[in-house]
Amino acid sequence: xxxxxxxxxxxxxxxxxxxANRISVSRQTINAMEANKYVPSTVLALKIARVxxxxxxxxxxxxxxx
Amino acid sequence: xxxxLLLPNRFKMIGWTILIPATIAGIILTTTGYEAEWLNAKVLxxxxxxxxxxxxxxxxxxxxxxxxxxxxxxxLVGVVFLIGGLMVAFSKENHEDEFIANLRLSSxxxxxxxxxxxxxxxxxxxxxxxxxxxxxxNMFTILIIFIIRFNYILYKSTKSMAxxx
Numbered sequence: 001x002x003x004x005x006x007x008x009x010x011x012x013x014x015x016x017x018x019x020a021n022r023i024s025v026s027r028q029t030i031n032a033m034e035a036n037k038y039v040p041s042t043v044l045a046l047k048i049a050r051v052x053x054x055x056x057x058x059x060x061x062x063x064x065x066x
Numbered sequence: 067x068x069x070x071l072l073l074p075n076r077f078k079m080i081g082w083t084i085l086i087p088a089t090i091a092g093i094i095l096t097t098t099g100y101e102a103e104w105l106n107a108k109v110l111x112x113x114x115x116x117x118x119x120x121x122x123x124x125x126x127x128x129x130x131x132x133x134x135x136x137x138x139x140x141x142l143v144g145v146v147f148l149i150g151g152l153m154v155a156f157s158k159e160n161h162e163d164e165f166i167a168n169l170r171l172s173s174x175x176x177x178x179x180x181x182x183x184x185x186x187x188x189x190x191x192x193x194x195x196x197x198x199x200x201x202x203x204n205m206f207t208i209l210i211i212f213i214i215r216f217n218y219i220l221y222k223s224t225k226s227m228a229x230x231x
Binding site for chain 1: 161162220
């Protein structure tokens with residue numbers, strides 16, 4: 001799975017820290033997701049979507065191997 | 067996320083201050099075989115045996131439950147090490163979340179694998195008294211390997227975070 005968290009974050013002018021605080025996770029988690037090293041839980045994906053005010057499908061994308 | 071089986075974060079620091087001296091003491095004890103005279107004590111045991119390994123244990127018979135004379139140097143260091151190790155390994159991080167929980171679980175899996183692969187190699191290649199030493203160390207290695215692996219991965223992810231704002 002891939003995502004455009006970094007892009008969405010840039011649009012809202014949020015740092016990794018800001019986003020981490022808003023969804024109450026560590027900065028490592030945001031960083032790992034942006035590096036595609038961690039696939040978030042559904043709960044976390046929905047929280048991220050809520051911050052960006054977009055449906056999850058516009059933030060997270062399945063890849064061929066998924 | 068609800069992490070019921072983790073200790074509060076403050077235990078991590080307490081754990082380190084216990085674990086480090088206990089590790090040093092443990093290494094000294096296993097290499098020198100030192101036993102402190104003043105740590106001879108009468109202790110409760112679940113099972114006592116006249117063929118006891120510890121030569122300085124005074125035993126008149128064998129059976130379940132009893133009071134025996136024993137040197138508790140190793141007992142004390144081992145217990146302190148385990149308590150410290152468990153605190154370090156299973157305390158919450160500053161910001162415990164699902165990613166950290168994931169790291170924790172994968173590190174635990176990794177450490178069990180590595181521990182038993184090492185033990186398997188030792189089983190095949192080490193015999194006699196040397197194997198007894200391996201068994202003594204093996205009581206603690208899962209915890210040690212887990213702590214090293216988990217903290218290394220956490221350090222690596224914190225470091226990559228510093229590079230990438």
